[in-house]
Amino acid sequence: MASLLRPDTWLYPTGRGLYCAPGDFYIDPGRRVDRAVVTHGHGDHARPRNVSVLATAETIEIMKVRYGARAAQRFQTAVPGEAVSINGVTVTLVPAGHILGSAQAVLEWQGQRIVVSGDYKRRRDPTCELFEPVRCDVFITEATFGLPIFRHEPDAREIGRFLASCRMFPDRTHLVGAYGLGKCQRFIALLRDAGYDAPVWLHSGMLALCALYGDFGIDLGDIRPVSEARKNDLAGGVVIAPPGEASGRLARRVSDPVNVFASGWMRVRAHARRRGVELPLVLSDHADWPEIIETVRDTGAEEVWVTHGREEALLHQMTRMGVNGRALSSVGRDGRVS
Amino acid sequence: MQRFADLADRLHCAPHSRAQIALISDYLAATTDPHRGWAIGLLAGTLVLPVTSRTVASDILDGYEDARLAEWSKDYVGDVFETAALLWPEPSVSKGPPPLDDAVCAMLDVRTAADLGALVAGWMGHLDAPGRWLLLRIAAGLAPVTVSVSVVKVAIAEFARVGVDDIEEIWHGLNPPYLDLFAWLDGHGSRPEVQSESMFRPFMPAATLTGESAERRRFDNAEFAAEWQWDGVRVQISSTGGVTRVFSRRGDDLSTALPELCGGAWGDAVLDGELVSINGPPGEVNRRLGRKKSSARLCREVPVEVRVFDILFRDGRDLRRLALSDRRELLEDFMRDCGDVPATLSPLLDYDHSDDLQRLRGEARRAGVRGLLLKRRAGPYLHSASAGEWYAWPRAPLCTRLAALYVQRGDSTAVGSSLTFTLGAARAPGAGDGALVPVGKMDIASDESGFDKIEEWIGENTQERFGPVRSLAPGLAFLVEFDAVIASARRKSGIVLRAPRLRQILWGESPDNIARLDQLTTLIDG
Ligand SMILES: [Zn+2]
Numbered sequence: 001m002a003s004l005l006r007p008d009t010w011l012y013p014t015g016r017g018l019y020c021a022p023g024d025f026y027i028d029p030g031r032r033v034d035r036a037v038v039t040h041g042h043g044d045h046a047r048p049r050n051v052s053v054l055a056t057a058e059t060i061e062i063m064k065v066r067y068g069a070r071a072a073q074r075f076q077t078a079v080p081g082e083a084v085s086i087n088g089v090t091v092t093l094v095p096a097g098h099i100l101g102s103a104q105a106v107l108e109w110q111g112q113r114i115v116v117s118g119d120y121k122r123r124r125d126p127t128c129e130l131f132e133p134v135r136c137d138v139f140i141t142e143a144t145f146g147l148p149i150f151r152h153e154p155d156a157r158e159i160g161r162f163l164a165s166c167r168m169f170p171d172r173t174h175l176v177g178a179y180g181l182g183k184c185q186r187f188i189a190l191l192r193d194a195g196y197d198a199p200v201w202l203h204s205g206m207l208a209l210c211a212l213y214g215d216f217g218i219d220l221g222d223i224r225p226v227s228e229a230r231k232n233d234l235a236g237g238v239v240i241a242p243p244g245e246a247s248g249r250l251a252r253r254v255s256d257p258v259n260v261f262a263s264g265w266m267r268v269r270a271h272a273r274r275r276g277v278e279l280p281l282v283l284s285d286h287a288d289w290p291e292i293i294e295t296v297r298d299t300g301a302e303e304v305w306v307t308h309g310r311e312e313a314l315l316h317q318m319t320r321m322g323v324n325g326r327a328l329s330s331v332g333r334d335g336r337v338s
Numbered sequence: 339m340q341r342f343a344d345l346a347d348r349l350h351c352a353p354h355s356r357a358q359i360a361l362i363s364d365y366l367a368a369t370t371d372p373h374r375g376w377a378i379g380l381l382a383g384t385l386v387l388p389v390t391s392r393t394v395a396s397d398i399l400d401g402y403e404d405a406r407l408a409e410w411s412k413d414y415v416g417d418v419f420e421t422a423a424l425l426w427p428e429p430s431v432s433k434g435p436p437p438l439d440d441a442v443c444a445m446l447d448v449r450t451a452a453d454l455g456a457l458v459a460g461w462m463g464h465l466d467a468p469g470r471w472l473l474l475r476i477a478a479g480l481a482p483v484t485v486s487v488s489v490v491k492v493a494i495a496e497f498a499r500v501g502v503d504d505i506e507e508i509w510h511g512l513n514p515p516y517l518d519l520f521a522w523l524d525g526h527g528s529r530p531e532v533q534s535e536s537m538f539r540p541f542m543p544a545a546t547l548t549g550e551s552a553e554r555r556r557f558d559n560a561e562f563a564a565e566w567q568w569d570g571v572r573v574q575i576s577s578t579g580g581v582t583r584v585f586s587r588r589g590d591d592l593s594t595a596l597p598e599l600c601g602g603a604w605g606d607a608v609l610d611g612e613l614v615s616i617n618g619p620p621g622e623v624n625r626r627l628g629r630k631k632s633s634a635r636l637c638r639e640v641p642v643e644v645r646v647f648d649i650l651f652r653d654g655r656d657l658r659r660l661a662l663s664d665r666r667e668l669l670e671d672f673m674r675d676c677g678d679v680p681a682t683l684s685p686l687l688d689y690d691h692s693d694d695l696q697r698l699r700g701e702a703r704r705a706g707v708r709g710l711l712l713k714r715r716a717g718p719y720l721h722s723a724s725a726g727e728w729y730a731w732p733r734a735p736l737c738t739r740l741a742a743l744y745v746q747r748g749d750s751t752a753v754g755s756s757l758t759f760t761l762g763a764a765r766a767p768g769a770g771d772g773a774l775v776p777v778g779k780m781d782i783a784s785d786e787s788g789f790d791k792i793e794e795w796i797g798e799n800t801q802e803r804f805g806p807v808r809s810l811a812p813g814l815a816f817l818v819e820f821d822a823v824i825a826s827a828r829r830k831s832g833i834v835l836r837a838p839r840l841r842q843i844l845w846g847e848s849p850d851n852i853a854r855l856d857q858l859t860t861l862i863d864g
Contacts, residue, residue, distance in 0.1 A: 149411045149424035153466070165348075168364055169357075259353070267424065268415055269350060269468065274747065276755065278351050313410045320404065 005112050007138045007303065012332030018116065018140075020107060023089030025054075027105050027116050037091060039118030040102035041066065041181055054078050054086070056093055058101025058216055062181065065208050078103070080129070096120040097131030098285050099182030100213060106134050114138040115299060119308075121284065122291040123155065126189040127182070127218050133298035138305060140328060141296065144286040145264050146310035148317075151290060152264055153282040159190045165258060165279050166238070173234045174279070175257035177243040180206045182285050184240050185213045187262055188220045190283075191238070201226040201234065203241035226253075264288065296323060305331055339435040339461075341369060342377045343469030349381075349483045350468075355492075358485055362493035372515035373438040379514025380482050382490045385442070390479030391451040394458055395422035398474075416806055419478065423471035426462050435464040439515070445477070487588075498523035506721050510538040510589050538574060538589040539608060539650055539658075540721030544711060544728035552731050557692050563662065563715050564687040564695060566707040567730055568645045570614035570623050575644065575681075577604035578654075584613075586627075594631045599644065603677030609669075610648035610719075611684065616641045619862070620706070621824045646673065647684040647711075650719055658719035665719065695731070702733035708821070709733040735819035736861065737841060738763075738853040741774055742814040745796055746807045756783045757792065761818060761838060763831065763855045775855060778835035780818060788843045815847035816840055823861040831855055833862065 011020050017029030017036075025035040028045040038046045038055040041062030046055075048067040052074040053060070063071040078084055078093040080103060085091070093103035098119040105116040113136040120142070122131050145152075166174055178184045184206050191200065199222040202210065210220055226239050234254050243261065261277040264284030272280035287295060292314065296304055306314050307328035318325025345365045352358045362381070366374050379385030395418045402408040402425055415421040435441070441461065448454045458477045462470050472482050491509060495502040500523065511532025512519050521527035547555070557564070573592065574585045582600045584592045593600050596613075615622040622640050626632055649669040650658050657665050666686075673683045687710070689695055695710060702709050709732035717727045744760040758781050762774030782789060792814070799811040821837040833855070 147411050147414055148407050149415060149421065151424075151428055151467075161344075169360065267467070268420065269347070269471070270416055270420060272351050274755075276353065278353050278357065279348070280351060310410075313407055316404075316406055 005110055007112060007114055008332045010109055010112075011107065011114050011116075011138075013328055018328075020086075020089055020109075022109055023086040023091070023107070025086055025089075028118065035086070036072075037086075037093075037105050038063070039093075039096065039105055039116065040098055042099070042119065045118060048072070052076065054084065054091065054093075056080060056101040056103050059103070060101075061212055061215070062101060062209070065212050066181075083108075094132050094134055095129035097122060097125060097128060100128045100185070100216060100218070102128060104132075104134065106136070112137050114140065115301075116140045117142065117295075119144070119286055120295070121287050122295065123152075125186055125285070126193060127186045127213060131295075133295060135300045137301060138303045139296060139299040139301035140305045140307065141292055141314075142286060143292070143306050143309040143311050143314040145284070145288050146292065146306070146312075146314035146317075148289050148313075150264060150267055150288045152267070152284050152288045155190055155283060156194070158262075158281045158283050159194045162191075162260065162279065162281060163194060163196060165260075166236070169258055170236045173236070173254040173257045174238050174260050175254060176238065176240045177259070177261040177263075177277075178240055180242050181209050183262055183283070185210060185218065185220060186285070187240065187283065188223065189218060192219070192221050196238075197221060198237065199224050199233075201229050201237060201239040203239075203245050205242065205245075206240065293317065293321070296321070339438045339441050339473075340465065340469055341365070342373070342380075342438050343435075343465060343472045345377070346472045346483045347468035349485055355486070355489045358489050359493045359496060362485075362490060363497035366494065366497040371517055371520050375515025375517060375520060376438050376442040378490060378494065378516055380442075380476060381485050382487045383481060385514040387445050387448075387476070387479060389445075389448045389451055389454050390477060391454055392478050394455060394477045395419045395474045397455065398422040398426065419474045419480075420471050422474055423467050426467075426470050428467075429463050429465070432464045435461055435469065442515075494519075494523070503721065504529075506540050508532045509540075537576065538585040538591075539576070540589075541572060541574065541587055541610065542648070542719050542721060542728060544713075544730040545725070547729050547731045552729075555692075557689075557695055557712055559689055559691075561715060562712045563666070564689055564698070565647060565684050565711045565713070566687065566702070566705065567709045567711045567732070568612035568614050568684065569620035569706060569708045570612045570645070571627065573611060573613045573644060574650075575599065575604060575607075575609040575611070575646075577608070578606050592627060595627055595629065596642070597632060598637060598642070598680050602679035602681070604679055605672075605676050606651075606653045607649060607672060607676075608651040609644075609646050609672075609681075610650060611644040611646035611681065613642055613644050616643055619825065620822075621826075642680065644681040645684040646681050648719065660718065661716045662713055662719075663715040699731060699733055707733075732821065735821055735837075735839070736823075737817060737819050738858070739844060739847060739851050740777065740816055740818050740838075741812065741847075741849075741852050742810050742816065743774055743776055744807050744809050756781050757789075757796075759816070761816070761835070763853045763858055764849070765855055774852070775831040776829070777831050777833055777855070777858060778820070778838050780816070780838040780840060782840055786840065792843065812849065813846065815844040815852060817842040817844055823858050825862050833859055 010022050016031045016033055017026040019026050025037055026033045027037045028039055029036050032049045034051045036050040036053050038053055038059055041059050046063050048070040050072050053072040054076045057077050060075045080093050080095055083090045083092045090108040092106040094106055096102040096104045096118050098121055104118060107114045115134050115136040117140060120131050124130060178187050188200050202223055202225060204225050204227055207225055210223055258278050259276060260279040262281040262283040264286055265271050266280030267282045303324045304318050305326050305328040311327045315325040345361060348361050349358055399408045399422055411425055412421045444457055454477055458473060461473060465473060475482055491505045492502050495505050508530050512530060518530040522529050572587045576583050582604055584596050584599050586592055613623055618640060623642055625640050626642055649665055649672055652668060687698055699710055712729040714727050740761040740763060742759045743762040746758045758779055760776045761778050761780055763777045765773035765775055800808040801811055802809045819839045819841045820835040824834050824836050826834045
């Protein structure tokens with residue numbers, strides 16, 4: 001696939017976001033643009049008010065739930081694995097394994113292939129399609145957990161620790177801090193897989209997205225708004241709330257809760273203690289260090305652009321692997337006004 | 339061992355002692371002997387390994403496949419032990435770690451640091467990350483996790499549904515893995531007998547009175563005896579069969595550091611008192627306790643004696659259930675009759691009512707004592723804090739304005755979190771901004787009003803980070819109460835404040851108002 005074409009002449013970051021020049025579109029733009037390809041529904045990737053958006057059906061519905069009429073002027077649904085042409089650039093969305101509907105954007109132009117992976121993880125998740133590695137010339141990866149200390153524990157083990165804690169403290173409410181899109185639903189699905197069938201109480205902001213997961217066939221069992229709970233419903237129960245809310249007003253409704261936080265950051269227990277987390281669960285929707293390295297190998301990319309997080313250490317690791325690594329923020333900076 | 343690692347992991351993040359107690363008693367119920375006894379020994383710090391190695395963790399970092407990745411990881415995590423545990427490869431196929439009993443026995447048999455390192459390396463591949471962290475800490479001779487010994491005892495009591503006093507009474511006569519203790523608690527044996535030898539008995543604690551609470555309370559000489567609170571170190575002298583041992587507040591054996599006490603003709607008794615230096619300033623007494631053994635020269639340089647104020651046993655008879663007034667009579671008899679010992683009887687202070695106490699307290703600083711002790715005359719000698727028995731009423735604190743130089747996040751296992759500030763005094767008038775020198779450290783707990791504002795301010799005014807410590811821009815100062823100024827040769831300022839406490843947060847205090855070092859130095863005790 002070697003080509004004389006330099007990849008950073010046709011895909012590079014700009015003030016509005018990552019821009020594909022020949023296709024005249026942006027990927028996950030940070031500001032309003034005419035034409036956007038959106039990898040997944042998280043707020044730092046899917047912004048409202050773009051004119052036209054290409055995304056998976058699930059991502060489009062998530063954007064509609066989150067942004068309502070402001071979501072976009074026009075949506076174009078991409079079927080995973082099916083190529084779409086935008087001004088001569090071939091765009092294919094391929095599952096990224098991150099959250100419901102998440103996709104990598106595979107871009108092809110003049111015989112060259114660049115994969116924008118967005119956020120991704122490699123392990124199985126009952127709420128979304130498994131990541132599919134795609135061979136490419138350039139792979140753009142996140143580095144959220146770009147240090148070798150970050151290795152996520154197996155899901156079943158962490159859920160096992162959670163359920164053991166529920167048994168050990170049968171009178172205390174387990175108050176779980178989890179992001180409202182993705183982590184919340186995955187956590188409930190994992191609980192159900194482990195046989196937990198009691199009601200799960202949710203912060204009101206999470207209900208609409210959980211219902212949407214239901215529409216896409218992901219059954220989360222008995223979920224209820226925490227606002228409808230009487231005080232003794234919550235003793236010994238499970239409440240899920242966004243990380244900020246978990247420590248605020250809600251925390252005062254339940255006496256002496258076990259503060260649980262499900263995140264890859266919880267691998268470092270010093271972090272957990274600093275945040276006042278009593279039960280840290282290492283459960284992440286992002287690739288850990290070994291997954292990032294494995295994925296770079298799987299793609300066979302000769303060049304890797306790194307973004308989102310600890311770029312320095314991952315770039316160093318690319319050098320050790322004999323791969324040409326660059327910080328995405330530095331791509332296209334030499335000689336061109338962007 | 340994995341089960342103990344899971345326990346330590348949960349204890350590490352437990353927000354309060356109630357949760358810790360529940361976790362430990364749950365572990366005791368689910369774990370067999372001798373594993374649980376070793377676990378108790380590790381948690382309470384009563385199990386001491388013959389060989390430990392401080393460098394086990396840093397050796398792992400040094401040996402990591404890439405030095406820069408190891409360095410970045412350590413910078414991110416902060417703690418060397420946790421970093422090493424996290425970097426160690428995950429077990430692929432593992433037969434699991436050895437049972438705790440096997441692991442502890444192997445470590446007890448080790449004779450060299452190299453052998454210990456080899457043992458640890460062999461087990462690392464069978465533990466998860468929190469388990470590896472635990473193992474590295476144990477091998478370094480560190481506490482596996484910070485838990486107070488009293489929490490451990492309460493947990494044992496709750497697990498076995500006995501009173502904590504029953505555990506307390508025999509605790510210091512027992513050793514890991516506590517087989518006799520658990521046999522008794524499980525109903526398979528009798529209560530261990532530990533009366534015979536000279537053994538540590540838990541001290542009776544005193545509740546500290548604050549200025550206002552003391553003034554509200556009315557003390558009456560008929561009900562409460564008053565004594566000076568000597569400025570030294572609380573000790574217990576336990577003498578029987580010609581053998582005398584001296585114990586610290588925590589039950590550590592200080593005998594070898596205090597040969598003149600152990601050589602005294604005490605007879606058969608257990609006494610409670612305060613060890614003080616006879617001539618020097620109060621801090622001097624610590625020079626005698628800082629090392630395992632005291633040389634003859636050090637004994638001459640820093641002569642010490644005990645101000646005795648209570649008697650717990652006499653000729654094998656337990657006096658602790660007697661009223662203080664009865665014990666006092668027996669103590670006075672005993673002190674009159676006993677041979678040549680470096681001890682004096684701590685006198686009772688004469689007073690009629692609370693106003694007299696107020697006056698005595700005012701004299702405490704000049705008298706070189708820490709304040710007053712008030713003890714209910716009718717009360718027994720108890721080893722758990724009991725309301726209304728003994729009170730310590732410290733002398734009025736000194737107060738000054740000091741600048742915040744550095745801050746570090748404190749231990750957050752207690753209820754809420756805390757910040758530890760390094761306090762600075764000005765070196766000399768007009769010597770400029772950089773001329774602040776550290777004179778002590780002060781904790782501020784998260785329930786203090788203004789804590790959130792301080793946290794926010796720190797976020798915006800951190801200058802540099804050195805591991806967990808941040809240096810701060812000028813602008814934050816405190817009105818600080820403290821008990822005394824102590825001379826300290828090993829500190830740059832030459833002094834350190836004792837027991838500093840926040841009175842008030844000062845925002846935007848002028849640098850001219852910060853206390854000067856030369857002013858503080860004039861307040862040195864003794
Ligand atoms: Zn995301």
